Amino acid sequence: MYRILIVDDEPLIVNSMNLMLSEAAQLELEIYRAYNVYEALDCLKRIRIDIVISDIRMPGMSGIELHKQIIESWPRCKVIFLTGYNDFDYARHAIRAGGVIDYVLKNEDDHVILAAVEKAIAELDKIDDGADYILNARKKLKLAIPALQKNALFDLMRNSPPSPEEMKKRFEESEIPLLLDKGVYLVTGRVDGWMEDASELDRMLLLYACQNIAEEYLAATVVNVSVVFESNRLVWLMQPKEFFVENNWNEDQEQQAWEHLKMRVYSILEAVQQTCKQLLRISISLVMGREPFEWNNLGAHFYYLKTLLGQGSNNGQELLIQDSEQLGLNTEQGKRHYLSESQNSKKQLELLEQYLANGQKEKFNILFNEIMNLKDLADYKFQLEMFYSLSLSLISYAIRVGLFDELFNKMDLGRTTQYDAHESWSDAAAYLAKVADYLLGQFEPAIEEQSQRLITSIHQYIQSHLGGDLSLTKLSTLVHHSPTYLSRLYKRMTGSMLSDYITEERMKKAQQQLAHSTMKIQDIAVQVGYEAAPQFNRSFRKMFRMTPQEYRDLFFTPNE
Secondary structure (H helix, E strand, O other): OEEEEEEOOOHHHHHHHHHHHHHOHHHOEEEEEEOOHHHHHHHHHHOOOOEEEEEOOOOOOOHHHHHHHHHHHOOOOEEEEEEOOOOHHHHHHHHHHOOEEEEEEOOOOHHHHHHHHHHHHHHHHHHHOOHHHHHHHHHHHHHHHHHHHHHHHHHHHHOOOOOHHHHHHHHHHOOOOOOOOOOEEEEEEEEOOOOOOOOHHHHHHHHHHHHHHHHHHHOOOEEEEEEEEOOOEEEEEEEEHHHHOOOOOOHHHHHHHHHHHHHHHHHHHHHHHHHHHHHHOOOEEEEEOOOOEOHHHHHHHHHHHHHHHOOOOHHHOOOEEEOOHHHHOOOHHHHHHHHHHHHHHHHHHHHHHHHHHOOOHHHHHHHHHHHHOOHHHHOHHHHHHHHHHHHHHHHHHHHHOOOHHHHHHHOOHHHHHOHHHOOOHHHHHHHHHHHHHHHHHOOOOOHHHHHHHHHHHHHHHHHHOOOOOOOHHHHHHHOOOOHHHHHHHHHHHHOOOHHHHHHHHHHHHHHHHHHHOOOOHHHHHHHOOOOOHHHHHHHHHHHHOOOHHHHHHHHOOOOO
16 A cells, blocks of 8 residues: 655645545555645655655745655655646656656546556556666666767777777677677768757757657668767767678678668668758758778768868758768879869968068958968868968967967957857858957067067077977977978078078087097087988088098197
């Protein structure tokens, strides 16, 4: 026999329910009544209550607040909310908290309330025989599985592949139902936008609903696992279902199975998009891989497809893209085109940097607008490359001229350094233009003095690191300039080449060592930055018209 407590501030409701439940002798209930929340709390303190039927809105304390008190005292107690208000949003907070069996209206027929009580009794019966504990444990494990799968797969993407034994163990622990001795096919997806009033919980539920819809459509064709990443994105990993029916497959049969998968999956994803829009009222964009690939290439393919998927909402229009040679630029023609365009962009960026450093605002703006409207920048990956190249150039300039702190007291550092912080390419371009405009507005004509200080710092570094890396790339990194710009600046400021200065300083150091030490010539060569004595000998002879040994023989005077 179970104990049931009826709580309502309307005596008529309490008494009528008491009569109804008393007449339902088959339920075998011990019935208690409370005409306000305080009487209910007093009853709950004195005796164990198994089921509570409570009004959800009462003076002094709501049914939801009472529910919190109930589960603190009697965690197994089941609650049925009763109200005259058809207000599910108000009740769902308590329903999420657990222990709530049902939510019924006061004007419902008796059989609806009795059905809710029977449901509560069935739940209590399961607790008594221990089945509920096992079920809860299984539920918690099921809830943890997506996190385990995500960790296993993203570890595989980020790090070098573990041993086959370790991968097999991780897949078994996280219930990833895919074969490690076969290739894997990849699809990435993105929710393009949410309803304005959607909470974090609502968004999570919608993502899970997307996964369920895709699973229903895919189940007949593939075995797959999907995980959520970056709050609004999904990735599916899949293999043909045929692989799980038969074991012996020759190369031609495997290829046919993969071709069938690609053909079917494209149509399936179209249906998934349509269903998500109709049932969930959300638009999703999807990108399919070109081919299946080996597990040790999982990371590279995932990040490539993620780049193709891009960012932003495409004005609410969902995308369905299948990677191809045209997108990937893997043909020889595509590679040549990309390298050609990349070299051209590099030259333009170096010129833009010069305009910025010289305060040439008008020339900077003309070239900046030209660069930001290149035809190739319709492709997300080129947008990404151009954004970060320009961002780095602007930040480097701000550091060099002492404007970094002042700039980012006025501007947003996150939007300057993170492309995904912008809604579109035009938004990102406009923001970088704003940053550049501020920097150009602070330009001071004393650029010669700044350049002279830069040359002095370069000289000091060279003199103290003659045996180290003095390549143009290394030196340009130290002063936050491009190698080409540094070379031109040095030539303009000194009238000579930077490489000539480095050679002269190395030879001066070599002269000192030859004339005042007994160090071997091979060791002197290494100390002044030459990998081998023959190379050092040629440079020395070219400058002084004699070999290092001849120089030592003429000028050797050891230090006292």
